[in-house]
Amino acid sequence: MDILTSVLEMKEWSRDKRAQGRAIGFVPTMGYLHEGHLSLIRRCRAENDGVVVSLFVNPTQFGPGEDLDRYPRDLAADSCKCTDLGSDVLFTPNGPEMYGPNYYTFVEVERLSGVLCGASRPGHFRGVATVVLKLFNIVSPTRAYFGAKDYQQLQVIQTMVRDLDLDVRIVSCETVREPDGLAMSSRNVYLAPAERAQAVCLYQALRAAERLFQNGENRADEYLRVMRDRITDEPDARPDYISLVNPDTLEDLREVGDRALAVLAVRFGKTRLIDNMLFENGKN
Amino acid sequence: MDILTSVLEMKEWSRDKRAQGRAIGFVPTMGYLHEGHLSLIRRCRAENDGVVVSLFVNPTQFGPGEDLDRYPRDLAADSCKCTDLGSDVLFTPNGPEMYGPNYYTFVEVERLSGVLCGASRPGHFRGVATVVLKLFNIVSPTRAYFGAKDYQQLQVIQTMVRDLDLDVRIVSCETVREPDGLAMSSRNVYLAPAERAQAVCLYQALRAAERLFQNGENRADEYLRVMRDRITDEPDARPDYISLVNPDTLEDLREVGDRALAVLAVRFGKTRLIDNMLFENGKN
Numbered sequence: 001m002d003i004l005t006s007v008l009e010m011k012e013w014s015r016d017k018r019a020q021g022r023a024i025g026f027v028p029t030m031g032y033l034h035e036g037h038l039s040l041i042r043r044c045r046a047e048n049d050g051v052v053v054s055l056f057v058n059p060t061q062f063g064p065g066e067d068l069d070r071y072p073r074d075l076a077a078d079s080c081k082c083t084d085l086g087s088d089v090l091f092t093p094n095g096p097e098m099y100g101p102n103y104y105t106f107v108e109v110e111r112l113s114g115v116l117c118g119a120s121r122p123g124h125f126r127g128v129a130t131v132v133l134k135l136f137n138i139v140s141p142t143r144a145y146f147g148a149k150d151y152q153q154l155q156v157i158q159t160m161v162r163d164l165d166l167d168v169r170i171v172s173c174e175t176v177r178e179p180d181g182l183a184m185s186s187r188n189v190y191l192a193p194a195e196r197a198q199a200v201c202l203y204q205a206l207r208a209a210e211r212l213f214q215n216g217e218n219r220a221d222e223y224l225r226v227m228r229d230r231i232t233d234e235p236d237a238r239p240d241y242i243s244l245v246n247p248d249t250l251e252d253l254r255e256v257g258d259r260a261l262a263v264l265a266v267r268f269g270k271t272r273l274i275d276n277m278l279f280e281n282g283k284n
Numbered sequence: 285m286d287i288l289t290s291v292l293e294m295k296e297w298s299r300d301k302r303a304q305g306r307a308i309g310f311v312p313t314m315g316y317l318h319e320g321h322l323s324l325i326r327r328c329r330a331e332n333d334g335v336v337v338s339l340f341v342n343p344t345q346f347g348p349g350e351d352l353d354r355y356p357r358d359l360a361a362d363s364c365k366c367t368d369l370g371s372d373v374l375f376t377p378n379g380p381e382m383y384g385p386n387y388y389t390f391v392e393v394e395r396l397s398g399v400l401c402g403a404s405r406p407g408h409f410r411g412v413a414t415v416v417l418k419l420f421n422i423v424s425p426t427r428a429y430f431g432a433k434d435y436q437q438l439q440v441i442q443t444m445v446r447d448l449d450l451d452v453r454i455v456s457c458e459t460v461r462e463p464d465g466l467a468m469s470s471r472n473v474y475l476a477p478a479e480r481a482q483a484v485c486l487y488q489a490l491r492a493a494e495r496l497f498q499n500g501e502n503r504a505d506e507y508l509r510v511m512r513d514r515i516t517d518e519p520d521a522r523p524d525y526i527s528l529v530n531p532d533t534l535e536d537l538r539e540v541g542d543r544a545l546a547v548l549a550v551r552f553g554k555t556r557l558i559d560n561m562l563f564e565n566g567k568n
Contacts, residue, residue: 007449104395105413105447110388129389137449163389165291165421 026141061127310425320468345411
């Protein structure tokens with residue numbers, strides 16, 4: 001596996017592969033790889049000729065006071081995992097390589113970026129859309145793989161790809177969970193043991209909402225009440241948002257029809273966890 | 285010459301050419317082609333294997349109350365001109381093909397977009413950057429040609445290309461002028477005869493500034509005074525801005541060193557004309 005740090009080298013690698021008619025699969029990450037990432041890399045490996053994993057803790061998607069500086073990093077371990085899974089390239093650009101001193105250009109996906117996580121993290125999805133577009137332009141992937149845990153991110157990226165006429169195919173992959181149901185996240189490492197035990201409440205709240213959907217409940221308020229009750233059962237859980245939204249527009253639902261997305265963000269101390277579950281009639 | 289209206293057809297044409305290793309030259313326009321555009325197409329023809337001219341009056345770069353509805357159009361004449369110059373494709377997408385009903389994504393080039401024309405036309409350069417990025421993604425050009433008359437546009441696009449890691453090479457082409465010096469523009473057709481006669485004041489103001497530069501004048505105020513005097517000599521000329529700026533940052537200069545850009549926008553009735561001149565030591 002090659003470890004590339006230069007944008008030009010990465011472009012050259014991709015140009016060669018594309019010229020040979022090879023399909024490039026791409027898994028963009030911020031590193032500190034867990035089983036969720038590995039499942040993306042495995043699928044990427046199975047579906048493409050070349051596999052590129054990027055590892056870049058993108059400063060433009062962190063707000064002031066967020067965890068950019070303490071975001072967990074372990075390049076050596078990440079590199080071993082990527083090698084073991086048969087990746088061809090680990091692309092680890094440094095900050096100045098990605099954002100020069102007079103960097104001015106940002107991509108904004110309106111509507112979808114201002115709600116849910118975008119409401120508590122202003123500018124977050126602008127940073128995400130911008131870095132993902134840059135990475136797509138550098139890596140030229142045929143397919144790119146994202147986890148469904150970051151549902152809003154996925155919607156923002158899919159909308160950007162459609163609006164900007166990009167050719168990459170976005171592949172959404174199911175959330176990977178710990179045995180008790182907690183969604184895998186690099187940020188889980190921040191949790192103190194007592195918080196870790198309580199953190200299962202996100203998944204359990206979503207499962208409670210799922211049962212309501214299976215029973216045909218159509219009042220959104222009822223979903224919200226059930227999820228809120230489960231979260232606030234835990235002494236250290238501070239909900240950031242608990243919502244039931246239209247899966248396409250991310251707008252709050254009042255009545256539940258054939259499709260709904262339950263989505264939540266909950267803080268434990270300084271750690272902010274997110275999770276979601278999609279409900280679709282005929283699919284549950 | 286093929287006239288293509290579909291994004292998919294255009295992409296396919298370009299994909300084929302690129303797969304054959306051909307260089308694609310691209311001239312994006314809003315149509316109503318004049319000698320300025322034709323000079324871009326000629327140069328594009330000389331430097332590339334394939335030539336694509338796009339003709340799209342882009343709604344997102346017009347503000348409310350601007351001239352979107354009355355912007356001059358003549359597809360038949362434009363098509364003849366493109367054919368005569370040996371273009372391979374005239375790409376004329378319609379509005380819904382470019383901006384679907386839930387279009388949300390915009391590109392913002394900060395700093396450069398808010399000054400000069402951006403100050404009197406809020407959102408203009410956001411619309412320009414967005415449509416140019418879309419067109420680049422659809423046409424996949426090796427080189428794209430822009431006129432220096434729209435200097436700020438050129439700076440915005442060059443910055444976007446650098447920041448977003450695009451591979452297209454931006455080629456800046458000299459402003460083409462009428463015999464009396466008026467910069468060619470599709471909007472010149474709006475001018476009443478008396479306005480047309482007065483409109484030469486933009487060029488003459490720039491030439492007066494150029495003489496100051498050649499004489500080593502270093503007080504920016506003096507340039508501004510001389511240009512303003514020449515513009516306000518004309519009874520129907522209403523200056524929008526008259527500026528002397530750093531050619532890279534577009535920030536106002538107080539003292540003039542080795543490089544300066546004189547740039548102005550002047551209204552005649554409803555018509556807004558722009559022009560600029562770059563002064564560089566050793567090049568004047």
